[in-house]
Amino acid sequence: MRYFAILILTVIPFLANAQEWEDQQVFGTQSAPYSLRILSSTDTSFFVPIIESFIAQRPDVSVEYLVTGTADLYARFRQNPDKFDVVISSAMDLQLKLANDGFAQRLDDLTHPDWAQWRSSLFAFTTEPAAIVINTAAFDGLAIPATRQDLIEVLRENAELFQGKVGTYDVRQSGLGYLFATQDARASETFWRLMEVIGSLEAQLYCCSGEMxxxxxxxxxxVAYNVLGSYAxxxxxxxxxxxxxxPSDFPTxxxxxxxxSNSTSDRILAESFVSHLIRLQSEGSVEDFPLPPLNAFQDTSGRSSISLEPALMAYLDRLKQQIFIREWESAIIQNQ
Known part of the structure; x- marks a missing residue:
């Protein structure tokens, strides 16, 4: 079973139907004449103020907010694009793939920076770092790692302490985890050395940042590697x-x-929600928009380290995906 890979682009359809939602909530009154169905990978707690402020402006609207993992979101939406009005995900490559395949409505009236959108159909609204997150008490007396190489060294030097105590995404199940891993691997060979060290410590694998x-x-x-810093x-x-x-060596x-959704039954309402989302990230307070806005972690070029461009889809090629996952399994699973 060591080389069994769960390919994100070939998720068995019935599995998506069989799984329950991680969360499912309805906002607004049940008698509202208009309704909006949002499919999202973002924890509901982050979207409560965003949805409530939207409904305050549109009391005639109810919003159903459905949460699932990034890979499952991709599979569910491809199966039933007519069941959802707005799709929100942290897996940039999978979002770009859906937009590229014609699942996203073109919204020419929205004003947004060129680097934060793709073909007026996919709109970024946060910039969020992948982080190393540690249990502070466990590192009492140990050097706090500032880079991936630092993390390798502290894990190697304290292997007994960290045996079975390091977590990271299972890239076979998490679309965001796969995105972070492939981008790390492109940026530096340090990633593979780190995966081998984590694997030797019997890594704990997760679907989601919240669980880590x-x-x-x-x-x-x-220790959690590549967890969403915004969630922590x-x-x-x-x-x-x-x-x-x-990590100071390179940002992810x-x-x-x-x-x-190109199949939404109410394009104008869905567009108004995306417009509200974009406006809040630039103008809203922390209470209104509790996620890092687009300008939160900009470099001098004004762009995030992972660009919203077709090159993102390279690792979604089935052969490349199989090869990457096999290499990842060889490094991270080892004798488990």
Missing amino acids: IDDLAEGRIL LARADIKDMLTVIL MMMRSAFV
Whole structure:
């Protein structure tokens, strides 16, 4: 089973139907004459103020917000694009693939920076870093890693402490995890050395950032690699337990994006929600928009480290995907 790969682009259709939603909530009154169905990979807690402020402007609208993982979101939407009005995901490559394949409505009336959109159909609205997050108490007396090489060294030098206590995404199940991993591998060979070290420590594999953060706080793991920094920083209840590290050797940052389904039954309403989302990220307060806006982590060029461009889809080629996942399994799973 070592080389069994769950390919994101070939998820068996019935699995998507069989799975329950991670969360499903309805906002607004049931008697509202208009309704909007949003398919998202973003935890509901981040979108509550965004949706509530939208409904405050449109009390005649109810919003159903459905949450699932990035790979499952991609599979579900491809199967039933007419069941959803707006699609929101952190997996930039999968979002771009859907838009490229004609699933996204072109919205020519929206004003947005060229680097944060693709063909007026896919719109980025956050910039969020992949981070190293550690259980602060566990590193008492140890050097806090500033780079991936630093992390390799501290894990090697304290192997007994970190055995079974390092977590990262399972790239076979997480679209965002796969995106982060492929971008890391493109940027530096350090990624593969780090995966081998983490693998030798019997890595714990996760579908989602939220689960990794929960386990960090509980001490079930002591280090999480490539976890979403925005999710960790948002957890005020455990902020004193965790340290969020943005590696200084090279940044890996994604842009969360949204598009209107080309099969939506109410294009104008769906477009108005995406427009509201874009406006809030640039003008809203932290209370109104609790995610990092587009300008939160810009470099001097004004662009994030992962660009919204067709090159993102290169690793979605089935052969490349199989090869990458086999190499990842060889490094991370080892004798498990």
